[in-house]
Amino acid sequence: MKIKPQFIFILTLFVILVSSFSLVKEIDKRFGSLKYKDFESPEYCGASCHVQFYRQWEQAMMSQAYTHHWDEIEYFELAVPHSENDPDFEGVHDGCNGCHTPMAYLAGDVPPPRPEEGSRANESVSCDVCHTITGFEGDVPFNFNYIIEPGQTKYSSRKGEKDSPNHEIKVSELHAKSEFCGICHNEKSPFDTWVKSTHLEWKEGPYAKEGVQCQDCHMPKARFRTAAMGTTYDDTRMHLFHGAHSPTKIKGVVELRMNPDIRQAVPGEPVVFTLSLFNQKTGHKFPTGSVEDRILWVHVEAEDAEGNVYHLPVDKKDFEGEEYTIASDVLAYQDMAVPLEKPDFKGVRREDVPLGDRIFRMPFFDPQGRMTIMQWNTDSLGVDYRIGPRETIVETYTFNLPYETAPGMMKVRAIMNYRLLVKPVAELLGVPEEEYAIREINRTETEIEVLP
Numbered sequence: 356m357k358i359k360p361q362f363i364f365i366l367t368l369f370v371i372l373v374s375s376f377s378l379v380k381e382i383d384k385r386f387g388s389l390k391y392k393d394f395e396s397p398e399y400c401g402a403s404c405h406v407q408f409y410r411q412w413e414q415a416m417m418s419q420a421y422t423h424h425w426d427e428i429e430y431f432e433l434a435v436p437h438s439e440n441d442p443d444f445e446g447v448h449d450g451c452n453g454c455h456t457p458m459a460y461l462a463g464d465v466p467p468p469r470p471e472e473g474s475r476a477n478e479s480v481s482c483d484v485c486h487t488i489t490g491f492e493g494d495v496p497f498n499f500n501y502i503i504e505p506g507q508t509k510y511s512s513r514k515g516e517k518d519s520p521n522h523e524i525k526v527s528e529l530h531a532k533s534e535f536c537g538i539c540h541n542e543k544s545p546f547d548t549w550v551k552s553t554h555l556e557w558k559e560g561p562y563a564k565e566g567v568q569c570q571d572c573h574m575p576k577a578r579f580r581t582a583a584m585g586t587t588y589d590d591t592r593m594h595l596f597h598g599a600h601s602p603t604k605i606k607g608v609v610e611l612r613m614n615p616d617i618r619q620a621v622p623g624e625p626v627v628f629t630l631s632l633f634n635q636k637t638g639h640k641f642p643t644g645s646v647e648d649r650i651l652w653v654h655v656e657a658e659d660a661e662g663n664v665y666h667l668p669v670d671k672k673d674f675e676g677e678e679y680t681i682a683s684d685v686l687a688y689q690d691m692a693v694p695l696e697k698p699d700f701k702g703v704r705r706e707d708v709p710l711g712d713r714i715f716r717m718p719f720f721d722p723q724g725r726m727t728i729m730q731w732n733t734d735s736l737g738v739d740y741r742i743g744p745r746e747t748i749v750e751t752y753t754f755n756l757p758y759e760t761a762p763g764m765m766k767v768r769a770i771m772n773y774r775l776l777v778k779p780v781a782e783l784l785g786v787p788e789e790e791y792a793i794r795e796i797n798r799t800e801t802e803i804e805v806l807p
């Protein structure tokens with residue numbers, strides 16, 4: 356029997372279609388494979404044994420990864436509707452839960468009930484999730500590629516001097532390494548673009564070379580008891596997980612020093628101020644993680660002897676993409692039109708920062724090349740103008756002293772400010788102010804003498 360070429364063509368097409376379809380479906384066998392009751396609740400772990408760790412975890416974002424207001428808003432107002440309104444993004448909201456509430460994902464409870472319903476999805480990144488991870492698939496930790504085996508055996512890097520009366524402890528070297536954190540702190544978008552790369556940034560920086568792990572800064576070692584009946588070690592891991600939401604963690608991340616090129620000047624004369632910005636605190640870039648949301652900028656102003664204040668815009672360096680690193684009043688984020696069901700949505704201001712101020716950021720672009728805060732809709736990345744670990748960036752400010760400048764001492768200050776979420780987006784979506792309130796990272800001051 357002769358088989359017609361057309362038939363073979365159609366058959367091939369069919370096979371390709373079926374296999375690509377099943378690729379999507381088969382991608383994760385873990386989805387829906389477990390139940391909530393396979394995991395202990397954090398309250399159980401913390402009730403009488405690990406009371407202190409429980410109280411620490413409870414104050415960290417880890418315990419609110421599903422319930423925190425901005426997480427709830429972005430998930431339910433943007434991700435879920437995007438998945439419903441655009442067939443290309445069908446199911447895009449499933450993956451969020453793989454990192455933000457792993458139990459819900461593993462239980463196939465997607466989308467989970469809203470936080471106010473008080474379901475177990477609210478437990479977010481819980482004790483038993485982290486302590487039953489046994490490894491990760493492949494070579495690079497990312498997109499929640501954990502291997503997880505809930506049960507009576509808990510995994511941690513220390514066997515412990517005593518056995519726990521409650522569970523077995525198996526030694527897991529992974530728990531002492533940054534790769535463990537990378538499982539959720541590296542993320543690739545459906546367009547194969549790295550939209551979160553905290554672990555990868557760390558890996559190429561100075562701390563990785565020195566063997567300083569994420570745990571060393573976010574779970575610092577202290578003389579402390581691991582459990583009420585447990586052992587006191589000199590190097591017990593505090594469960595602080597303090598990050599951008601912790602004021603003491605972000606305070607002073609970047610050190611600032613500023614110097615003029617001349618100490619005395621007359622009105623009309625140019626003075627160049629050089630600002631050195633040294634990232635002395637982070638093990639990755641700053642900002643890191645939710646880079647699409649964050650905005651870090653420096654405002655420089657001069658105050659003359661009579662109290663008149665002048666704003667100094669940053670000198671341009673003329674690198675590619677620099678326009679994204681200098682505050683302007685352009686509109687952006689038009690891609691929210693789809694989830695918000697506002698076809699005529701023109702976008703909102705890209706940032707609400709004094710025009711001409713330098714911004715340290717890396718813009719994310721949607722497939723149409725517009726700036727986006729929806730990391731799952733990110734096709735490409737723009738210029739990376741963030742401050743690397745132990746990196747020093749230098750900016751200059753050329754100031755032509757106005758003719759009306761008062762004679763006497765003129766103070767010039769630089770203030771580095773931070774917002775966790777760009778304000779116009781927060782206002783549009785009704786995110787509470789605490790998420791976009793200005794947090795001062797640091798400030799410095801220098802002076803020159805204005806001669807009459």
Ligand code: HEC
Pocket residue numbers: 397400401405408409410412417480481482483485486511512513530531532535570574581582588590591592594
């Ligand atoms: C985000 C993941 C994560 C979460 C959530 C988490 N832990 Fe841990 N925990 C770790 C890691 C990682 C280590 C080991 C760090 C190391 O050895 O360097 C650890 C260590 C421990 C240890 C041993 C401490 C020591 O120094 O030997 C105990 C006990 C513990 N965790 C209990 C808990 C309890 C109880 C909770 C919930 C209240 C919890 N953990 C939540 C990641 C986590």
Ligand code: HEC
Pocket residue numbers: 416417419420421423426453454455457480484485535536537538539540569570573574596597598599600601
């Ligand atoms: C199972 C996934 C998962 C693992 C593993 C994990 N994290 Fe996280 N982590 C998250 C999520 C999700 C958030 C975001 C919480 C939110 O919604 O703001 C978070 C938040 C944080 C924050 C707080 C950020 C802030 O804005 O204040 C820090 C710090 C942090 N993680 C550090 C670590 C470290 C260190 C490790 C490894 C020891 C680790 N994480 C392992 C999922 C994880």
Ligand code: HEC
Pocket residue numbers: 533536537540553554555557562567568569570571572573597598599600604605608636637638639640641642643644645649
């Ligand atoms: C040398 C200390 C140090 C090391 C090592 C380090 N961090 Fe951080 N990390 C910081 C500091 C300081 C901040 C606060 C400034 C900021 O938000 O970036 C921070 C912030 C964070 C945040 C919050 C970012 C945000 O905008 O919400 C996360 C998440 C985080 N770190 C995860 C990690 C992970 C994962 C690793 C390992 C791959 C790691 N850190 C290694 C010091 C460190």
Ligand code: HEC
Pocket residue numbers: 416425426429430434447448450451452453454455497498499538539540541542543598599643644645646648731775
């Ligand atoms: C690979 C793991 C992973 C996936 C998948 C993921 N996230 Fe996250 N998400 C994180 C981590 C880790 C952080 C914390 C990073 C930081 O602190 O800057 C975070 C932070 C956030 C924040 C910012 C919260 C804040 O602290 O300001 C929001 C909102 C958010 N995610 C929503 C989503 C949504 C919606 C999805 C799905 C479309 C999603 N995430 C998918 C790991 C993930």
